[in-house]
Amino acid sequence: MMMRMRMKFHEQLDDLTDRLASMCHLAGEAIETATDALVRADLPQAELVFDLTEQKQLHGPCEEQALALQAPVARDLRQVVTGVHLVSDLSRMGGLAQHVAESVRRRHPDHVASGEAEELLARMGRVAGALAGLAEQVLRTHDPGLAAELGRRDDELDDLHRRLLTLIQDPAWTGSITAAVDATLLGRFYERFGDHTVVVGRRVIFLVTGEQLSP
Template identity: 75%
Template sequence: MRTKFHEQLDELTDRLAVMGHLAGEAISVVTDALVHADLPLAERVFDLNDRIEELRVPSEEQALALLALQAPVARDLRQVITGVYLVADLSRMGGLAQHVAKSVRRRHPDHVASGEAEQLLAQMGRIATESAGVAERVLRTRDSEQAAELHRRDDELDALHRQLLDLIQGPGWTGNIPMAVDVTLLARFYERFGDHTVEVGRRVIFLVTGEQFSQ
């Protein structure tokens, strides 16, 4: 019975890692779509998010079934509970990438942003993509050191977020009000994406050590 239980846990972990991989691909693709005002690329993100959501439901059902039918304890219980929360974080990451894609689609054929604002958003997209890659590795390896590394990357995203807001509010801003609104929202989407990768790391640290990570 325990062997079957751990096989099911491994299946759940693999699904979560695939969701993380798809979220990373989505944020990478949508950043390219943003920079190039590429509508076909943006449309790909909707397909990627659909694939994430297709994995979300069976992952939730499997985690809840393990709780109800196997009555896990100690580390096994932590792993199942962690899985339940991770499903929500990974689903939200896909949703945030889709929000960026909606902005690209709405403004096409124009660029959503330009100049320094677009460059900063591209940097945020690069870091978010790297963070998603680390989060996927953490899910597969349960490496608590890599999980802690996600905080440093999130600090970089936060700094770029503040820089973008300063740019919009500064005297040198030449964009119009709709562009300022778009850039503000996009920066927030990337910043929140990074927050969810940190949550992935935090939850894996809890899984491995039984302790909450504190900076």
């Protein structure tokens, strides 16, 4: 019985590898098509990328397949896998914080940003910190209400991000191109940080209840 289970398991893994290779192929096609669209400012070509990436192969089924294993290990496996995902999200959050610090080091003793841009970045940093605090609470309490709250507070971060991009592209803005490059990257780092905290919340609720948090 155990033997049969393990054989089935390995067949599934082989099948999974094949699907992964197809996903990779699709991603390669997508980036080439997107670059083509970029170079020719070709809208239909850009739309093609969305068609490509929206193909089911680039999303859920592989993961589901990876986890569609026989009871009784299935539930434990889902938990382990979710735990491992959480580790990735949280490491990535640390990595993004590091990117912010790297840009401070790169520009020292100058400020990376100034004026309103710096103010917006400071606010993004505060919201990002608050989001991490919330995510930590979700990890400790498994409270689905708090996990939903993460999404709402992340909207605030997205809003600040939009304001930052609008600000630096305003003709009235007096900053240099380097300042614009820095602000663009920093904004992106904070935005990604926030996205990861939201995902952490969703994963914790899935880990605890087995239910997907509604978006």
